[in-house]
Amino acid sequence: MAWRIDQFVVKGEIHNRAPGDVSGLIWLKGLNRPLELKLKGNCYRDLAGAKLVFENPKPVEGDYSGLDVFQDGVVGDMTASKKVKIPVDPDEIVGQFGNGKHPYIIGNCLYLEWFSERNGRVLIETTDFDWNVSLPSWTLSETDEVDQRLKNQQAMFDFMDNLSQAIETDDEQEIPVTEEMNEFQWEAFLQKSDARSDMLLELFEKYGDDPRCEELVAEAMGWEIESVEFPEAEQDDWESQTEGALFQEDESDPEEYLPNHPLISEMMDITSRIFFETESRKLLNDETSNPWNQLLWHSQMTVSKLIGALEEVTREVDPEPGFVVATLKRALHLVHMTISTLEAAQSLQTKHENWQLDIRRSLFGVRESILDLMQTYRRNGA
Numbered sequence: 001m002a003w004r005i006d007q008f009v010v011k012g013e014i015h016n017r018a019p020g021d022v023s024g025l026i027w028l029k030g031l032n033r034p035l036e037l038k039l040k041g042n043c044y045r046d047l048a049g050a051k052l053v054f055e056n057p058k059p060v061e062g063d064y065s066g067l068d069v070f071q072d073g074v075v076g077d078m079t080a081s082k083k084v085k086i087p088v089d090p091d092e093i094v095g096q097f098g099n100g101k102h103p104y105i106i107g108n109c110l111y112l113e114w115f116s117e118r119n120g121r122v123l124i125e126t127t128d129f130d131w132n133v134s135l136p137s138w139t140l141s142e143t144d145e146v147d148q149r150l151k152n153q154q155a156m157f158d159f160m161d162n163l164s165q166a167i168e169t170d171d172e173q174e175i176p177v178t179e180e181m182n183e184f185q186w187e188a189f190l191q192k193s194d195a196r197s198d199m200l201l202e203l204f205e206k207y208g209d210d211p212r213c214e215e216l217v218a219e220a221m222g223w224e225i226e227s228v229e230f231p232e233a234e235q236d237d238w239e240s241q242t243e244g245a246l247f248q249e250d251e252s253d254p255e256e257y258l259p260n261h262p263l264i265s266e267m268m269d270i271t272s273r274i275f276f277e278t279e280s281r282k283l284l285n286d287e288t289s290n291p292w293n294q295l296l297w298h299s300q301m302t303v304s305k306l307i308g309a310l311e312e313v314t315r316e317v318d319p320e321p322g323f324v325v326a327t328l329k330r331a332l333h334l335v336h337m338t339i340s341t342l343e344a345a346q347s348l349q350t351k352h353e354n355w356q357l358d359i360r361r362s363l364f365g366v367r368e369s370i371l372d373l374m375q376t377y378r379r380n381g382a
Contacts, residue, residue: 076113
């Protein structure tokens, strides 16, 4: 997927002084030399022919493993005037954008995208930087900008096509419909499913505001869209039914949708305990790097993975053993991440509290239960 590096940027500059060539230097926090950009193509009209200088007031250090400092390739969308909604403090804004649950203003977003030969899609997308643009030495015509947009679109499609080819392996054996897959085949299947989901999410993030969003996403994914026309009367009827359903009170019992398996219940109890203990001690905040936030997140994700693995079991449906083992492996990985995150959070404190030791002990208990269950289903699938 894309390298999103905006939070790591210290400062940078982008030059499009010569038509058809974009160069630049971008300094990342903790990296001893800047990224060097040598790209073919043009920025959009607001940056074409000009020099862009930008600075991040609050950079953080990242993991740059695999990121090449020599960024040779082609430009994507490069502009300093992409219109986006910027959240604001409700007490500081009045007017039409302030009359809602999440008030915002419309502002400019710095959007610098390129496709490098080594790292694929790289993106800086932010409203938090300070930047300025010099006077242009030449101007890009509207026609040329349209041509550049089409080239950028094709570059995105090529990037997605390369990802699709990487997902599919040449030595993959087709599984007969009548045969069950083993855990390793299920693992490969789930990994491909994750990769395709990531591709789809990335496309919707890029084209979500485009009127041709569905068409662009379908073309990039290699899908075919059949044109379906609904009579106006049917469309109005469908909309009225949908609107009614949205505001209809749900009288069903929400608990009946929760799979009742001891492992799921145990992990949900652990997650509830983590939330109570961290929230009551004001250890949670809005910082994604906060290990206590990460602890709660990993614990919640473990619950969701266990539900995915054991939902059919709780419904007394006989699932494929290979599927259960493969999905339990994913839950086990998240249990390990939860334990590691707890230890990282504890390292920030001088004294370990009893509730932390209880949670650690419970997590190891869940770990052993998952391993035992995996062995049971392996024997069933043998």
